[in-house]
Amino acid sequence: MVAARIHRTGSPEAVQLDTVPRPSPGLDELLVAVHAAAVNFPDTLIIEGRYQTPTPLPFVPGHEAAGVVCAVGEQVTGWAVGDRAAVLAPGAFAEYVMAPACAAVPVPPPVTFAEAAATWVCHLTAYHALRSVAEVNPGETVLVLGAGGGLGLAAVELATLMGATVVAAASTPDKLAAAGSRGATHLVDYSDGGLRADLRAAVGAGAVDVVLDPVGGTLAEEALREMRWGGRFVTLGYASDEIPRIPLNLVLLKGVTIKGLEVRTFAQRDPERAARDRAEFTDLWASGRVHPLIGATFPLSRAREALTFVAERRAVGKTVIAVRPE
Template sequence: MRAARIHELGSAEAIRIDTVERPPPGPRDVLVAVEAAAVNFPDTLMIAGRYQTKTQLPFVPGHECAGVVTAVGSRVTRVAPGDRVATLASGAFAEYVVVPESSAVPIPEGVDAAEAAATWVCHLTAYHALRSTAQVQSGDVVLVLGAGGGLGLAAVELATALGATVIAAASNADKLTAARERGARHTVDYAGSDLREGIRAAVGPGAVQVVIDPVGGRWAEPALRELSWGGRYVTLGYASGEIPSIALNLVLLKGAVIKGMEIRTFAQHDPHSAGRDRMEFTELWQAGRIRPRIHARYPLEDTAAAMTAVANRQSVGKVVIEIVTPGAVEVDEIDPLIGAHAFSSAQPDKS
């Protein structure tokens, strides 16, 4: 199969399209022919060697994709060959991925693979942050920093769905327009104006109950200062490239709570909340209340360009890599080497 692999940490220019062995599923795994995969900001940090954890070179980036199940392990019962699924999967920028059965979620009718691929990481991260970490209630005022990116727009959309009044803060007019389209009541251009003054003009001083922050940097402290007493501040990442230092006296005086949330380990540390959130989130998605904004679509050969666009914060919403042509996978064989029902692709087999 073809896969985009990074061979040297630094920039996306070190990505090559390699031919590698197609992985077989284990007993509780499924093999997915990837139709589309989404690029997330942490993917760009990983290939730059700036992420919190390191991966041995060479590796295939990507953690979010959608496609067709082509084979299932001998102990899989919930997913069948031919099912269209979205999943969180390491090594998603490839023609095939193997994932646990529990990670494969059916794609609702009428949702294409690109939209499905662009939904899980950002929207599920945002939902965990809002629902479980910040415990957002209807009527809360929620400030979302970086509101024009994939995670920020997801937080705007989901906070609105939870009944919150949303202030969207972003760096340009196009991003703020997208945030208003997703339900933001107020917007602040923090590149062209003072963030704190913009928040106060929108809702008054000290009126924010929740801050959702995937950006960090110099915007963290003014956002924290506008929390109401007992407010909740959730840190999700540092897209600005700067991890902020917070004066703890601000936390003391406001009775504030600062919490972090990371999607990779959330279910491990809080399985009850993770299961509940996932069920509620899936219901919202299947009801058509969640629709990610696709900024651009790239072929697998242009993975480097797709990742560069995200790294440079040029995108409004999600960037997607389209890999296997939809409808190119057909049922016609059982693979005796896998010991499970399998499919062959209408494209040439590159394994």
């Protein structure tokens, strides 16, 4: 099979197409013929060797794919050859990917493989963050930083469906327009490096109940300063390439809770809530109320360009690699 592989850490220029043996599923695994895979910002950090946990070389990047099940492990139940599946597993930028059966969900018939690949990581992460970590209630004000990216747009869409007042903050007009199309009540442009003045103009001072932050940097403290007493701040990543330095006296004075979420660790450490969230989200997805925004599509032969596109923060919504035709 053909796979995009990394033999040395560095920029996306290190990606090369290799022909490698097609894997066989283990006892509790599925082998999926990949039709589409999604590019996420952490993929670029992994390639650069800057992610929290290093990946041994060589490796196939990508963790989010959708396609058709072509082999089933002996201990797997509930899956059959020919089923449509979306999976969360390493090695997605290839013609085939292996995934634990517990990391796969059925793709509802109206949903395309590209949409399925673009939904799984960001929307499920956002759902966990809103439902289980922040425990958002209808009528609360939710501030989403980095609202034009895949995770940010997913958070905007889901928080809106949960009945929250959503403030979407992003750095370009097209990203803000995308957030508005997903239901954001207020749009805040922080392209000048600041957040608080426009945020106060939108919802008032100290009016934010929940912050979802996949960006980090100086925006984190600005957002924290505009939270209500007893608010919940969820850190989801550091797209700014800067880990925030939060003055803990703000946490003390505001009674704010700060929590982190990494979706794979959450699934391992809290499997009951993770399974509940996954089932609820799958029902929501099947109902047709969740619609990922696919901003760009590249063939597998241009995986290097797709990763560069995301690394340079040019993506609006999700970037997808088309491996096979729909």
